[in-house]
Amino acid sequence: MSLIGTTIKPFTTQAYKQGKFVEVSDTDVKGKWAVFFFYPADFTFVCPTELEDLAGIYPTLQGMNVEVYSVSTDTHFSHKAWHDTSPAIGKIDYFMLGDQNHTISNNFDILRAGQGLADRGTFVVDPEGVIQLVEITSEGVGRNAVELLRKIKAAQYIASHPGEVCPAKWEEGEETLAPSLDLVGKI
Template sequence: MLTVGDKFPSFDLTSVPGGPEGLTGKFVQISDSTDAGKWKVVFFWPKDFTFVCPTEIVAFGKLAKDFADRDAVVYGVSIDSEFVHLNWRLHHEDLKKLEIPMLADIKRELSESLGVIAAGPGVALRATFIVDPQGIIRHVSVNDLSVGRNPQEVLRVLDGLQSDELCPCNWKQGDDFLKV
């Protein structure tokens, strides 16, 4: 698995855009050069039409503005096609209001290059990557398939990374930094 300090791989994936445009059936290509110069939060979920996944996706979507305020974009990725993503958005009440794009890694190229495919089921693990504007991975977390992650914690880690300071345990934006 790629980790902190590694270059995030190149990718070019079809997506269902966030916002109302995502309900129109118009797909958009998103690549590693999309949103150049911004921080990127790229999170993976195993499959559409499951139970834990929409809770995470909706939670990330609700924080889209908070991430944008920090000059960061959020990309959600699974191995499902853009057509499956669209169908899920159209038929899941909470996903209809989703503000982030859903990227289709149907060939598993990005998932495999990052090393986040679960060996048994062959789906993406619940992996989250924070990537700096130079394309370097600055944070990685991976959860078992059965346990959802905390997007508020991802936002907190992004704040710490962007501070370029020493941040103690449970630090949050506005708290004091460690002084050496």
């Protein structure tokens, strides 16, 4: 079942952010755009490259009213230890959510059955808490933060411009489409 168009489910968890432990819940997410960036585990191989890549665009995302929540089934204590010891993870300023009870991973249907680890998945949630974008990759395939940024810009554009859609490879400022009977068979 697709999660597109569904509302995020309730959760409360501990997170590590900028040297502090903080509580985060689903109610904290609403009111702005959000990225839930699931990864299998701390102290691994592909994960730090992705998280560092995402850290590089975090200031841009904040300027677009987007908050980032990285999520693994590790604890917030593990996130702090990883942040303190890894040069790549040390660059992160966004929330690192602990999900050791698997509530968030199950809510997003991203938990690997029988393994206790989340798959590599990205979910973009609008300010009302509705999931607008889902991307899931296999264990060895890292994600690209610049492409995620492009997709968020497109999602924000269509949310603020009803009746328009963004074609393939759309970049901010380019033409969009207004679906109508007149376009059928002409694209």
